[in-house]
Amino acid sequence: MPSTAGTLRRTAHLLDHFGLHTGDQFIDQTTNAPDLAAAIFFAAEGHIPAEFYTDENTSLEIIAASAPAVAAIRTLSDSLITPAPYTEIAPGLEIPDYIEHVSSWATTKHLFADRPPTVSEVIGALHRAAQAADQLAVFPAQRAA
Template sequence: MQTTANTLERAAYLISMLGLHTGDQFAAAESDALDVCAAVYMAAEGICPPEFSTDELTSITLIESSALAMAAIRAISDVLDSSVCEDQIAPGMYVPNYIEHVSNWAATAPIGEKTPPTTSEVIGRILRAANTLATQTPTHRAA
């Protein structure tokens, strides 16, 4: 069974091999580069839908439909220095938007900086999330 930590490790590997996309959409149309959330989805589900390079709303729906991808994206969000943004779904009701938080973090320069995180920094933060999960998750011994 694939764990969230395994998914994060695979996503880091995919970004290191395919590149980090920080432009429009969740995947670059002209290369194989992936947004962080697209890499996590691909690591979780084994595919990169063509909509990732053409249709943002469909991409978000696909990512949100994968429980394993969303758990991994939330784990990345949890290790970021910024707060997760929230979407209002009804008067007085808000839900965290982990996809926006993680994607924007990778594509935006932090306060006081001139450039967004490097690909190596993004990969490092993903692996930090994986390591955090690995140290929090108890392992069971075989009897």
């Protein structure tokens, strides 16, 4: 399994090369620019499923099924200033929606901002999250004596 920090750095490289898609679906059919979550999936898994061009619901399921992609998405989500939204998965049971959080963060205008983050700002956030992941990897797991 690729390291979380490595996945985040590869994602930054992909966005620098392809750009960031902010419209419908997870991949722009004209430019092949990925959404942030799709770029993280591509960096983690090394391929883009055809569903990313046409089917958002299936795309979400594919991303959620990738442990390395979800680890990187959660690390990025945890490093953002805004909290992840919660999605109800059963009556009375809510879980954080990290995929929605990073995708929405990269495409929407935030409080006190006049525009969504630029591609450079998204790349900067990816590098900061990768640095945080590296720092977390330095410390061994703490266990009771």
